[in-house]
Amino acid sequence: MSLPAFKLLRPRTLRQAVDYLARHGNDLMILAGGTDLLPSMKQKLFTPAYVMDIRGVEEINGIYVRTGAGMEIGALTPLSAIEDSEAVRRSYRVLHEAAMTVASPILRNMGTLGGNICLDTRCVWYNQSLQWRRSCGFCIKKDGDLCHVAPGGKFCWAAFSGDTPPALLCLGAELEIAGPAGIRRVALKDFYTKVGDARMKLERNEMLTRVFLPETSSGWKGSYMKLRVRGSIDYPLAGVAVALKQSGGPVERARVAITAVNPAPLLVTAAESALVGRKIDEHVATVVGELAAKMAKPLTTSGLTPEYRREIVKVYAKRAVLAAGRS
Numbered sequence: 001m002s003l004p005a006f007k008l009l010r011p012r013t014l015r016q017a018v019d020y021l022a023r024h025g026n027d028l029m030i031l032a033g034g035t036d037l038l039p040s041m042k043q044k045l046f047t048p049a050y051v052m053d054i055r056g057v058e059e060i061n062g063i064y065v066r067t068g069a070g071m072e073i074g075a076l077t078p079l080s081a082i083e084d085s086e087a088v089r090r091s092y093r094v095l096h097e098a099a100m101t102v103a104s105p106i107l108r109n110m111g112t113l114g115g116n117i118c119l120d121t122r123c124v125w126y127n128q129s130l131q132w133r134r135s136c137g138f139c140i141k142k143d144g145d146l147c148h149v150a151p152g153g154k155f156c157w158a159a160f161s162g163d164t165p166p167a168l169l170c171l172g173a174e175l176e177i178a179g180p181a182g183i184r185r186v187a188l189k190d191f192y193t194k195v196g197d198a199r200m201k202l203e204r205n206e207m208l209t210r211v212f213l214p215e216t217s218s219g220w221k222g223s224y225m226k227l228r229v230r231g232s233i234d235y236p237l238a239g240v241a242v243a244l245k246q247s248g249g250p251v252e253r254a255r256v257a258i259t260a261v262n263p264a265p266l267l268v269t270a271a272e273s274a275l276v277g278r279k280i281d282e283h284v285a286t287v288v289g290e291l292a293a294k295m296a297k298p299l300t301t302s303g304l305t306p307e308y309r310r311e312i313v314k315v316y317a318k319r320a321v322l323a324a325g326r327s
Contacts, residue, residue: 001042001127005015006315009052014059014178017052017207022180024050025205031055032076033110035103036119044130045120045142056292060114062207063087065195075114077206079164080214083108092213093327094222094243098167101226104233109275114208117165117175117188121196121263122235123149123301141197149299157263161235164255165192165265167224170243171217179206187225192264220245220253223323224317226260236260237302238312240292242320244275252273256288256317261296268292268317280325289318 005108009028011017025047037249040046052074054060055193071091082088082099089096102108111273125148126133126141139142140156149157152180165188173188186212192200202208205247222243230232239260245253256271270291278284293314298306 003038003041004044004047006048006051009050010056011052011054012056013023014057016211017054017057017093018077018178018180020050020052021205024052026086028052028204030207031050032112032115033078034109035111036115036153039087040127041043041122043128045126059325060223061159064304065091069114069212070218071213073113073211073213075112075117075210077113079108079111079113079116080105082113082164090137091218092167092171092222092225093220094167094241094324095164095213097222097224097237098121098163098241101220102163102234103235107233113164113184116162116210117168117211118200118202119160121156121199122161122198123158124303125149125301126158127214131221143279150302156272157197157297157299157301159194159198159262159298160192160199160235160264161260162265163236163259164241166241166259167222167243168211168213169257169265169267170222170241170255171220172212172214172255174212176209176212177202177206178209179203183209185203185212191266194262194266196263217243217245222327223320223327225320225323227312227316228311237304238296238298238309240316240320242288242315242317244280244321246280246325248280250277256292258292258296258313258319260319261313266295268295275321280321280324285318285321285325288321289314289316292317302305 029048060074226236226239254275255266259265298309
């Protein structure tokens with residue numbers, strides 16, 4: 001499959017990138033690593049008039065420890081840099097573990113943190129060639145008005161399948177977004193819409209520039225576990241992130257998040273009360289697993305059954321809690 005025709009833009013500064021967005025935002029797509037965008041363009045899921053390659057914008061690339069303020073990570077930072085960062089491993093363990101699981105080493109060298117956060121939602125009825133989708137009458141997410149996953153419904157259930165966002169949710173991350181109107185900052189938990197065909201609150205003339213990790217979640221224990229068909233490369237079909245603040249005694253703070261089983265990554269809000277004030281044991285971990293499974297709403301968006309994916313969320317949440325407690 002070949003790429004559709006487009007005009008390539010290559011800004012060297014953030015200001016220049018924002019200027020391109022102001023002029024061409026409705027007809028432009030951003031390319032960072034390209035590991036998700038380019039295959040989708042070959043499938044004719046996207047046919048933008050302009051593609052803006054931001055790899056030359058060095059000011060949004062890099063990992064910086066800000067004393068007293070936590071950590072700042074540029075949206076253009078490769079996932080391999082997060083994997084290789086001792087500062088991330090030491091202070092934000094759950095993010096380090098999540099980044100290590102993304103795809104393969106070669107793809108982590110290309111893929112970026114911002115790209116993983118803004119990853120398009122996926123579905124077996126959507127991520128196909130144009131010919132295949134045409135034969136099925138298309139779907140709500142692209143060119144049609146029918147949801148093959150939930151026939152009769154008008155809601156897109158395509159699943160969000162990024163690995164780092166659930167870890168970032170557990171850490172209380174915030175995002176910096178740039179556009180013609182200036183810079184704004186938003187909590188990651190408020191960034192996603194929970195709708196498969198309009199997944200995030202990002203205007204067409206805006207771009208994600210930086211991720212901020214607060215000092216208050218530095219040093220938390222963490223674990224991330226994911227289900228995928230091929231262990232060396234695939235997107236998650238279910239994933240669980242756990243982060244705990246614990247100093248030898250009962251849990252002081254805790255967050256649990258899930259991915260790949262809903263149209264957005266979600267915090268398991270009831271998990272904190274199930275963990276705080278308790279020591280980690282089999283019973284506590286089992287309770288958290290049950291709570292995570294209740295929030296998971298997988299449908300037939302992948303080759304595995306919804307029932308199996310929901311059960312895996314329960315199992316992996318329990319295992320991740322126990323693993324975080326030991327870390």
